[in-house]
Amino acid sequence: MYKMKIQSVTAAIIATLICAAGPALALPTTGQKPAAATPAAVDGINWYDGDVDAAFAFAKAHNKPLFLYWGATWCPPCNQVKATIFNRQAFIERSRFFVPVHIDGDSPGAQKLGERFKVRGYPTMILFKPDGSEITRLPGEVDAERYLQTLTLGISANRPVKQTLQAALSGGKLTADEWRLLGYYSWDTDEQQLVASKDLFPTLKRLAAACPPGETANRLALSALVAAATATPGNIPEIDKAAAVVLLTKAASDTRIARENMDLLTNYPTDLVGLATAPQSPARAKLIGVWTTALQRLALDTSLSKTDRLSALAAQVSLARLDSPEAKLMPALLKEVRQRVAQADAATTDAYERQSVINTAAHALGDAGLLDESDTLLKAELKRSHAPYYFMLSLASNAKKRGDKTAAINWYEQAYQAAQGPATRLQWGAAYLSGVLELAPQDEARIEKVAHGLFQELAGTQNAFYERNRSVLERLGHKLVDWNAGGKHQAVVQRLRTQLDGVCAKLPDADAQRATCQGLLSPTRA
Incomplete structure (x- = not known):
């Protein structure tokens, strides 16, 4: 997930956004925030940077909603949000109506907060x-x-x-805004x-059927198909x-x-x-033709x-x-990819x-x-990016596609060495170790050295076994056991x-992290 849109916002729209909430959302007056919880102003937004409890206390005391943004320095869609949403005057004005909180995934205690708020x-x-x-989780890919x-x-x-969803599923009356x-x-x-993952498709299907016909019903029906198409194998x-083809053809046409529904059409075409x-x-060829025209x-x-x-x-x-993954693309499409990438590179x-x-752009070229x-x-961007280690993983992926295992492993290693921040280093270290396990499984010495270094870092990392970290480590544990x-x-x-075991032993008995740590290399994972 994770691409945001640049869209001009007219003065009329800005006025609508500012006024829509009604008089109960009056702008804060100077001096409202307690000194112990003073936020940092960034680009006109008074962010509470990680001080979540203070922010919630302020929100409750002043009867204001709270906006929580969970992101990372390297994350492309996070950077897109900063460049296309948070810097807009409409958002800056809107931020005066809520308490904005930023949690960087690499900040102290962030992963434990991730566990608390179920954000990954x-x-x-x-x-x-x-x-x-929770009022709602906001979509990260619409314009x-x-x-x-x-x-x-x-x-x-x-x-x-949650209450709105329950009302919708039980036949209750919803406003158009609630459906939206x-x-x-x-x-x-x-x-x-x-909704549990296994229930997402039927739930969205029920919502689409219950929703009054129109744009929102269309989106719910398309989202249901996305849930079905992206379900885990099995x-x-x-x-x-047949009904799906009709719906998809209508959406693309x-x-x-x-x-x-641009985000759904561009992110889940295949x-x-x-x-x-x-x-x-023939049905596939026809649908691809219609879809391609929409994408153009x-x-x-x-x-x-x-x-x-x-x-x-x-x-x-x-x-x-889709049906010919190894086939060469038409020259016209290759030419367009080259031209569009060059234009975007020069203009950004x-x-x-x-x-x-x-x-x-790099993924478009690679694909x-x-x-x-x-x-x-990618190599040119290494000199410009504030998080070049992110692009090193893409270079590793390209080398892997070529069959150049040595180059791929070297890029994984460089990416790990350059990575910054405890959660980021854990993720990049896991990527490096996973790369070696896949591409050079016979290299015991290197695998042990990388894993040993990664576990050393774990020992010195606060809340290392929570939320996103936990999922990264559990996947890595499976790979080591399979190896x-x-x-x-x-x-x-x-x-x-x-x-x-030495790392786990230092964790308090009552801490949920301990059980996670002890289970990572358990033989029962095999």
Whole structure:
């Protein structure tokens, strides 16, 4: 997930956003915030940087909603949010109506806070009522105007999203704004707070059927198909394929619907087409043709951000390769990819926006088979980016696609060495170790050295086994146990287990982290 849109906001829209919440949301007066919790003003927004409890106390005392932004320095979509949402006057004005809180995933205690608020993917943005109940999770991939409209609806909402969902599913009466909040709820970052993963498709399908016909019902129906298409293998639900083709064709064919649901069309083209049609079938060819035409329009839509236009272009590449992943693309499409990437590169000067644009551009080139050109773009960005280690992982991926295992491992290593921040270093270290396990599983010495160093860092990292960190470590633990299947590397794994036991022993018995730590290299994972 995670691309945001650049969209101009007219003075009329800004006025609507400012006034929509009503008189109860009066601007704060000078001196309202307690001295112990004074926020830091960044680009006109008075962020509480990590001081969450103080921010909630202030929100409750002053009957104001609280806006929580969970992000990371390196994350391309987080940087896109900064470049296209947080810097807008409309958002800055709106921020006066709520208490804005920023949690950087690498800050002290951040991962434990992530556990508390059930946030994992970067960025996650949640709007809370003054009493701390969630109003809604905001979508990270719609365009700026839609985002601001959804934020306004959330601030004006009379009940938390959980109550709204329950009312909708039980046949209760919802306002158009409440339906819209459900339609634009960030299901991608829900973390099963509202709906269990296995129940997401049927729940969204029920909502789409219950919602009055129109834009919101269309979006809920499309979101239901996304949930079905992206379900874990073995859990993909049965769907009415003919009905799905009709819905998807309508969405792609109608310019307004396609623009309204641009994020779904550009992010899940192969998932959705693959779900609804059979390989090499006439139905698939027809749907791909209609979808490609819609993507071509979106790629030229200057009301969208550079990242989103490039995403529409990359989606065309994905569809062109759906049934023939190794086939060469048409020269016209290759030419367009090169031209669009070059234009976006030259036109993007904002450092935050470049983190997103170059990421999308490099992937578009790579997916088109232009790996050398992708490398050139990425290597040039290493000198400009504030988080170059992110792009080193992309260079590792390109080397891996070429079959150059040595280069891939070297890039993984460089990325880990350059990474900054405890949570980031953990994730990059896990990526390095996973790369070696996959590409050089016979290199016991290197695997043990990397794992040993990573576990040493764990020992000195506060809250190392919470939330996003925990999921990274659990995946890594599975890979190490699988690598040792049949006891092939028992001596190495036993030494690592002993080292990890020392780390676990220093954690308090009552701390949930201890059980997580002790289970990471358990033989029962095999």
